[in-house]
Amino acid sequence: MTDPVSTLNALVAGFSGTMGVWARSLQTDEVIQVGASDDTFPSASTIKLAIFYEVMRQAGEGRLDLSEPRELRTEDKVPGCGVLRDLSPGIRLPLRDLATLMMIISDNTASNMCIDAVGIESVNRSMDELGLTGLRLRWKFFGAPAGQPVNAAVPSQLGRLMDMIVRRQVLTPEACDEMLRVMKQVQSPYAARYLPGGSQYDRPPEGPVIAAKFGSITGCRHEVGAVWKGGRGFVFSVMTKDCKDERRVEDNEGVLAVGRAVAILYRHFLEP
Structure with a gap:
């Protein structure tokens, strides 16, 4: 199996700006941090x-x-x-x-x-x-x-906030569940791009399920969220800045980089 850290490092190295990736398994607690994840x-x-x-x-x-x-x-x-x-x-x-x-x-x-x-x-x-x-x-x-x-x-801190919500470690279990219910309805998350189904609307009934919040300004594309499939899941936070591609289009370099990072994490955490 390809080492996800090496693959993510190559993705980060090839990005035209700065990129930080943070993720944590909801089963094993394995944490992956790559690039400017603490910036x-x-x-x-x-x-x-x-x-x-x-x-x-x-x-x-x-x-x-x-x-x-x-x-x-x-x-x-x-x-x-x-x-x-x-x-x-x-x-x-x-x-x-x-x-x-x-x-x-x-x-x-x-x-x-x-x-x-x-x-x-x-x-x-x-x-x-x-x-x-x-x-x-x-x-x-x-x-x-x-x-x-x-x-x-900060990518790692944004990811930790999502992690606490998913694990119901903050607020009340009911409040965390309500937050996730809403976030599962987010339209066109970047994370869906390279996952089975390819969009929030076309994914098969068996999953994956995505709860996410994206962000976009000139030179920056971000997403924080969680992905589940078959009783397993992971939390992720991917942020980019200073991207040379400033187009506001679906195939913006930052959007693609976020989607590719989540796909790498998906293969590592959720695929056999």
């Missing part, structure tokens, strides 16, 4: 996993009501991913639905409304309490002043 990257939308965590944490403590409607205002609307930017001001959606939009289609407006509900400092404080000090939410989406540090993540 800081612009988080793009992967920081939404930390926001989702904080929404569920505060709801579990009774500080937030997930069923409480939140009104969409004109000033809430921001560019980028999502549908709320194109809907009429004045509509009201439960916080639960805003969090779902944030995760499934990476809706930036919904994400900012979730941030308003929980607070930036609360997100960072919760990450600190988990020992994930490299996960930093500094601004709402499209709110960072020019020249200021952006929202940030």
